[in-house]
Amino acid sequence: MTTLDAKPADSGTGGAGVGPGTRATRVLGILTVISMGWLVLFGLVISPADVNQGESVRFFYIHAPAIWVAYTSFIVTAIASGAYLFSKKHSLGWDRLAGASAEIGVVFVALTLITGALWGRLTWGVFWQWDARLTTTSLLFVTYIGYLAVRRLGGSHLQRAKRSAVIGLLSVLLIPLVHWSVVIWRSLHQEATVLDTDLDPDIDGIMFFSIIVGLIAFSFFYAWFLLHRTRVLAMEDLMDDRGLDAALAARRAEAASAPQRSEGEGA
Amino acid sequence: MLAFFDDAGFILGGYLLTFAAVGGLAWRVIRQGKTLGEQIPDDEKYWT
Amino acid sequence: MSVWRIARLVAVKDLRIERRSRVITNQVAPFAGVTMVIFAFALDANSQILERVAPGLVWLATMFSLLLIVQRSFAVEADDGALDAMRVAGVDARGIYFGKLLGIGVQLLVLEVLLLFTAVILYGETVRAEGIVLLVTTLLSATCGLAAVGTLYGGLAAGFKGRETLLPLLTLPAVAPVMIGATRAVEAALGTADAAVADGWQWVSVLAVFAVVFGVGGALAFGPLIDE
Numbered sequence: 314m315t316t317l318d319a320k321p322a323d324s325g326t327g328g329a330g331v332g333p334g335t336r337a338t339r340v341l342g343i344l345t346v347i348s349m350g351w352l353v354l355f356g357l358v359i360s361p362a363d364v365n366q367g368e369s370v371r372f373f374y375i376h377a378p379a380i381w382v383a384y385t386s387f388i389v390t391a392i393a394s395g396a397y398l399f400s401k402k403h404s405l406g407w408d409r410l411a412g413a414s415a416e417i418g419v420v421f422v423a424l425t426l427i428t429g430a431l432w433g434r435l436t437w438g439v440f441w442q443w444d445a446r447l448t449t450t451s452l453l454f455v456t457y458i459g460y461l462a463v464r465r466l467g468g469s470h471l472q473r474a475k476r477s478a479v480i481g482l483l484s485v486l487l488i489p490l491v492h493w494s495v496v497i498w499r500s501l502h503q504e505a506t507v508l509d510t511d512l513d514p515d516i517d518g519i520m521f522f523s524i525i526v527g528l529i530a531f532s533f534f535y536a537w538f539l540l541h542r543t544r545v546l547a548m549e550d551l552m553d554d555r556g557l558d559a560a561l562a563a564r565r566a567e568a569a570s571a572p573q574r575s576e577g578e579g580a
Numbered sequence: 581m582l583a584f585f586d587d588a589g590f591i592l593g594g595y596l597l598t599f600a601a602v603g604g605l606a607w608r609v610i611r612q613g614k615t616l617g618e619q620i621p622d623d624e625k626y627w628t
Numbered sequence: 629m630s631v632w633r634i635a636r637l638v639a640v641k642d643l644r645i646e647r648r649s650r651v652i653t654n655q656v657a658p659f660a661g662v663t664m665v666i667f668a669f670a671l672d673a674n675s676q677i678l679e680r681v682a683p684g685l686v687w688l689a690t691m692f693s694l695l696l697i698v699q700r701s702f703a704v705e706a707d708d709g710a711l712d713a714m715r716v717a718g719v720d721a722r723g724i725y726f727g728k729l730l731g732i733g734v735q736l737l738v739l740e741v742l743l744l745f746t747a748v749i750l751y752g753e754t755v756r757a758e759g760i761v762l763l764v765t766t767l768l769s770a771t772c773g774l775a776a777v778g779t780l781y782g783g784l785a786a787g788f789k790g791r792e793t794l795l796p797l798l799t800l801p802a803v804a805p806v807m808i809g810a811t812r813a814v815e816a817a818l819g820t821a822d823a824a825v826a827d828g829w830q831w832v833s834v835l836a837v838f839a840v841v842f843g844v845g846g847a848l849a850f851g852p853l854i855d856e
Contacts, residue, residue: 332613354596398852425596475853479849541610544613549612
């Protein structure tokens with residue numbers, strides 16, 4: 314298991330040099346590490362194998378929390394997008410929050426799909442099925458890859474923020490539409506098989522608890538990452554601004570020294 | 581018993597991949613934070 | 629000027645440009661036709677399979693053509709910065725949106741009819757009398773949905789250098805519900821795989837809701853997206 318460094322280094326000079334860590338992120342970081350360890354313990358060791366699915370049920374302790382956190386992150390993106398568009402101040406902080414949240418959301422959807430595929434391979438022998446949930450999740454993944462691509466279109470920060478906010482809201486609007494159509498579609502083709510990808514309702518107490526542990530661990534990580542990444546994005550934007558200021562200053566300096574040169578060249 | 585060992589590869593692999601992804605994200609954001617943190621004056625950082 | 633008047637003006641302008649330049653007729657329609665032929669190569673000209681999947685292939689070819697039609701529709705504006713000029717002149721963005729939507733929709737509809745024709749000839753599809761109403765309704769509602777999505781993302785992505793490749797990535801997942809619904813509805817209308825006409829109407833409702841949601845959402849979102 315990888316260790317997460319919850320304590321970013323301070324340069325200690327008092328001037329520039331402080332990283333995005335604060336007490337809040339340190340606490341969250343420690344909680345994340347502890348709960349991740351807890352998840353490994355419960356997921357791989359303490360919780361028992363399932364009666365029907367055997368050991369492959371252990372994927373569920375990652376798979377289910379991952380998709381829950383992913384959905385939460387996309388809702389946060391939508392709320393932040395709305396907050397950016399409809400608030401008076403149009404503060405870029407909302408835009409950066411939306412972006413950071415979507416980034417982690419995409420990673421967690423990918424994890425959901427991969428662990429789901431591995432689980433399916435073990436349980437049913439196939440990596441993929443065209444059932445409602447998997448199909449919708451794969452479309453969700455691509456939709457937010459598109460959102461992240463829109464964020465990278467360039468232009469000023471305000472342009473990025475407005476575009477991304479609109480796309481963020483549209484993307485969240487798409488989710489129920491896609492889900493609805495896919496569910497109707499797959500329900501028409503429901504073969505009478507045992508290939509049920511639904512969560513077993515009679516889930517053993519410890520197994521349910523293990524899922525909750527997974528949820529807690531991923532949620533702590535989500536909060537920790539969100540804080541760090543939003544601050545990093547703020548610093549990136551500050552760097553862009555300073556780069557722009559530096560370029561402007563350099564051009565002005567050129568202009569100030571230029572008249573002497575052009576006269577010398579015999580205009 | 582043998583089934584456990586087949587499955588174990590997948591399951592451990594899945595868990596390792598998950599923690600690699602989580603760890604990778606964490607490492608990258610910490611590294612970015614350090615690099616940028618050194619270049620930006622502290623008074624411009626809203627969390628200080 | 630009311631939104632509808634603007635929309636009509638924009639749509640008529642676009643269709644007039646198409647009538648004079650014939651880009652869609654000379655380039656996109658043949659492309660769509662060739663795609664239908666290529667599908668037969670991919671499926672080994674197996675007439676049973678082709679007939680079974682014909683509705684899906686029609687909508688696939690439609691979807692690819694949508695991307696080209698949308699690109700073209702916004703490229704027409706980009707050359708002289710017409711979109712910006714309209715916005716600066718205070719033209720209501722919703723009017724521009726619906727006008728573009730209408731232009732794209734009409735061209736798409738004509739293309740779909742041609743593709744259906746092609747499917748009848750190339751894949752041995754038959755159109756049955758009791759499915760005609762369903763078929764027409766499906767074509768209309770699916771086209772509205774496709775045009776709504778295409779116009780919206782087209783405003784963002786198409787016609788700008790270095791952004792055209794974004795259009796497919798944004799559009800394809802967004803039109804997935806239309807792909808699902810339209811194919812199932814056309815299957816029901818044509819009687820493919822013993823689908824009953826009654827099944828198709830459920831899908832038409834999905835298509836209609838989609839078209840309304842994206843039509844309204846698009847009209848609201850289009851202004852902010854193109855105002856840069």
